[in-house]
Amino acid sequence: MDILKQRVLQALSLTDDFYNHINEGCLTLKISDVPSNTIGEQAYCMIGARESYLKSLKIGKWAGFDCSLIDRNNKL
Template identity: 80%
Template sequence: MDVLRQRILQALCLTDDFYNHINDGYLRLRISDVPSNTIGEQAYCIIGARESYLSALKIGQWDGFNCSLKDSNNKTLIISKLEETHTNIEIFLQHVSIDEINSNLLFDLLEHEVQHHGQLIRYAYANKIKFPKSWNTRYTV
């Protein structure tokens, strides 16, 4: 289970790197000619999932989706919320035995985060956004 903990933290770092790397104007971009929300709205979903899964992990079951991000076009706020949720998850994982928590929720958190990586790769290609070095290393994009 230490590998699962490591992979979750790696995925969180990659997401944080992507949003730190892009400029503010990119948050409003969509993928043209297909149903699409914005890159900023992707952050809303990611942050909300991090908050919601952490809450679920603490009580042992899914308890619904909530997101504290109030402005998906504000890069400073997005970065702050990504850092906050990353730290909160990391602290939680350091202070609990993974065997004592619902491993399905941990896998769901990891899958959700990585699924957004795939979406963000499509957004970046569609909008000709360069990737941070960590993404080039991890995903060979």
């Protein structure tokens, strides 16, 4: 369980570092030649998934998808 906790915390730290070092204008951009969502929409999905899975782990069952980000194009 300690290795899982360590990996989750490392992933959260790396994600936090990445989004703290890009400006908000980058959130509306897409990766070229790749059929994907904007960087902001990807962040919303990734952060929401991590928050949702951690919440579910704490309570022992799926509690639905939820994301603390209010706007997919805003880092707040």
